[in-house]
Amino acid sequence: MRSAFKTLSLINPKKSFQAYTETCVSLLKDFSDHGLITQGSVLHGHLVKVGVSSERYIAIKLLIMYLNSRKSAEVDELLREFNGFDLTVCNCVISSNVKWGNLDEARRLFDEMPERNEVSWTALISGFMKYGRVEESMWYFERNPFPNVVSWTAGISGFVQNGFNFEALKLFLRLLESGIMPNAVTFASVVRACAGLGDFGLGMSVLGLIVKAGFEHKLSVSNSLITLQLRLGEIDLARKIFDRMEKRDVVSWTAILDMYVEMGDLREARRIFDEMPERNEVSWSAMIARYSQSGYTEEALKLFHQMVQDGFNPNVSCFASILRALASLEALRAGMNIHGHVVKIGIEEYVFISTSLIDLYCKCGKTEDGRLVFDLVPEKNVASWNSMVGGYSLNGHLEEAEELFEQIPKKDNVSWNTILSGYLENGQCDKVFEVFHEMLLSGETPNNSTFSIVISACASIASVEKGKNLHGKIIKCGIQYDVFLGTALTDMYAKSGDIGSSKQVFNQIPEKSEISWTVMIQGLAENGFAEESLILFEEMERTSSVTPNELMLLAVLFACSHCGLVDKGLLYFRSMERVYGIKPKGRHYTCVVDMLSRSGRLAEAEEFIKTMPFQAETNAWAALLSGCNTYKNEEIAERTAKMVWELAEKNSAGYVLLSNIYASAGRWIDVSNIRKLMREKGLKKSGGCSWVEVRNQVQSFYSEDGNHSQSAEIYGILELLRSEMLEL
Incomplete structure (x- = not known):
């Protein structure tokens, strides 16, 4: 502030009036752009004292500053000082009302104007597009008597912002036919439309136009091209565009960061993140979200603290990610602190936030608090319902889970999988089969996760017939094995004693996880194939990047025990902590x-x-x-x-x-x-127990058991067989 007035004091307004007014205009613009209304008001007082506040250029800059700060009293006072109609002043007021969302007031001012220019028309076209009122925007666009590249671009970019990518491209073709040359912003919007449609051929055609027009090195165009290539899966091309850019901004860096985040390459993503000369909330949120989703919860928390310390305000997505991380750690106190903060800034009702809060409280055993958050959500979506049903199931409140499940207005696949998983985790396998049947009758198509849950229920009760029937359904539906479904089938067959089918399914799993290997190694060992189990373990160590876990090494020790390889087993045991980093x-x-x-x-x-x-x-x-x-x-x-x-x-x-x-x-x-x-x-x-599966029902029998509904008939047949055996 002192520096500003010092600069002004060095200029004599009487001798160098133009230099003086230019300096004032520049200062007012800076104050306006940075929201420094107090400093601007002081300068206003100085200008009144000097007698230059009524100069048109200065008065307009003062008006813009007060409009940006929404100082209505000062705005009204300045408007009264303008004699008669001023087109620029009216355009400023219309633009501010559009910015505030007062579209009806902006339209009223526009209709009362005795004279309009391209700025007036474009303000309404872009304003209505910004707030999703596309038809009204196009009404003004079609009647615009000043069709220039700015108004055309406002229409094209507005269509893209509202998801009408095809309409944006049609409008772009009309622009080309009109003979008006597109600018960099136009091309950037058209490239985003191609990305939204996933049309690689059209995108390359637009790229040809961009090169021909000489805009390929423009920053906004390059950023849009990176986004296009990423959407189309052309990762190498996206990276080439990024590497060739002479100038990059935070959007460029965030786009390429997001690429590695989506690929799951956390190491390269973090390297890019650390190299970024400038970061924004999106880049911070992308890294925090990926760390949280990948199970690196402590790293997510560290990054979140650093973000806050660096002065960035976390967005809704970032808060949701950090709440999920705290839920994984069951860090209730820290989660409650975040809850208090989101309530304070008024975003607790956002569905991403509320769902994460429900998950946090339920994972910390505070189901009632989770339900309180759920009940306070004004507009629940299916994710909210699913999260609460899952929370009840997690804490063993299956009656409440079932009751809430029945109330879900529109169930999706996740809803069914959530309740099925709850019954499985609580050992109610009969309910799993019952609800699965209801799901099929409802018309909902099971996915890989659904089949994985039901197959796991078959494994729990060693029901090979049910498992085989489900396996047939999977093949009939054309569902490809993923790691979860393949592992569930492998486990089911192994627990049912069909080790041949178990091996066959295991070999078809495209990318085996540590759980897949563990299930197969354990299945072989428990079914009497101990030596083959050890051979498979050695193959895993030799051919895959999977690191043995506690359960896998337990299966290896079990195999060594059952095939008499004591010294080898002792060697594995002594290697657990030293080689594998696992404390026995x-x-x-x-x-x-x-x-x-x-x-x-x-x-x-x-x-x-x-x-x-x-x-x-x-x-x-x-x-x-x-x-x-x-x-x-x-x-x-x-x-x-x-x-x-x-x-x-x-x-x-x-x-x-x-x-x-x-x-x-x-x-x-x-x-x-x-x-x-x-x-x-x-x-x-x-007592010893045995069971047999008849017509998809598992019948259990104990020694001298008379509880079965047909026990009289069963013992009668046994007595008949006994007497016939004695005769032989």
Whole structure:
């Protein structure tokens, strides 16, 4: 401010009036552009004192400054000082009303004007387009007596902004036929229209016109061409255009950043982001969103804090992304702080924000708070409903989830998948099949995710017939295996004992994830193909970039245990932390105990348990006790059984195993004592269970079970078979 007045003080208005007014106009423009209304008002007072405030150019700049700041009293005062009609002044007032969204007032002023120029007409054409009133905009466009490139471009770009890309191209053809030369903004809008239509051939034709007109190096045109190539999947061409640009702005950098973000190449995206000379809210949001979606939640949070520290205001998309990241971390307190902030700035009702808040509260176990957010959303869309149904399911409130699901006005595929997933996660497989049938009757077409959920339900109850029927539907629908569906089918067949079909599906998965490999390795091991399981693990290490996880290494140890490769299993166990960076857990230690016990190395197994860094699981002692039973080692068995009793007072497994050891050694008095002790403690041996699938229904049977509805007929048939076998 001081510098501004110092500049003015050096100029004598009487001697250098033009230089003085030009400096005043320049200062007023700067104050107006930067919203410095206080400084502008001070300068206004100075100009009144000097006696030059009524000079037309200065008065117009003062008017624009007050219009931009919406100072209505000052605007009215200045308007009264203009004698008679002034076209430029009227255009300024019309443009400001358009900017504020007062379109009816702008039209009234336009209709009352005794004289209009191209600026007047273009203000209304672009204004109505900006607010989606396309027909009214074109009414003025068709009647415009001053058709120049600016008004044509206002119509073309307006069509593009409102999604009418085909109409924009038709208007562009009319422009070319009129003989008016398009400018850089026109070409940029036309390229965006081609991108919106996904028409590569037309885009290349427009590129030819751009080159012919000499606009290919214009910044706005280059940015639009990058967007076009990205929309059409021509990534290399987009990068070439970017690399050849002599000048780039934040739009150019953000477009190429977004390219790597969409490709999932986070490393290159971050490199581009760090190189950007200037960033905006869109570029920050793109990086934060991708980190959040890719599971790098802590990195997303760090970037969000840096963004705020650098003075950027997060947009709706950015807040939604950071809330999702906090939900993944179950960071309730931080999430509540963000909630408070979005309420303060008035964006809590945006559907992206409210959905993310519902997800946050439900993942933190605060279902009631999630429901409160849901109920406060004035206009719910299907994503809001799905999020709340998913929240109820996640916390085991299936009745509330089902009730809310029935209330969804228009269910989509995600709605059905959400409720199906809820039943699966809560072990209600019968409901999964029931709701899936309802989905088919409703006319909703299942997708890969739907089939993955229902196939997983088949795997949970080992219903191979249901699984095969669903597999047939998948093939009939022409659905291609993705990693989720392929993995679910692989798991279903493996758990049902059909290892051949499991391998066949596994081999057809296009890009196998760590879960896919784990399911196949585990399936082979559990179905008696332990050596093949280890071969597959070694193939995975050799041919893929997948890193073994905890479950996969557990399957490898299980395979080593069941094919007698004890030393190899011990080698894998010792390599877990050193090679794979995975700290062994209780179940890994238990698997090693089982491996040593199965091979008869009982003393080594007992010593291994004693050297564990934490208390051994009951199953570890039970595995050793089972080994003692196999190898008739009564001494270690007695010590082990005592540990089992201490760790599992209400578990009959240790007593049963020790009883079997005494029985195999002929120590019947000890067997009798063990059984007496079990009766005193109220322990019973859990009955064996078997099941068979008949007509898509799984029938379960226990020893001496009379609960089945047809138990009388079943036992009758068994007695008949028994009598016939005796006769043979």
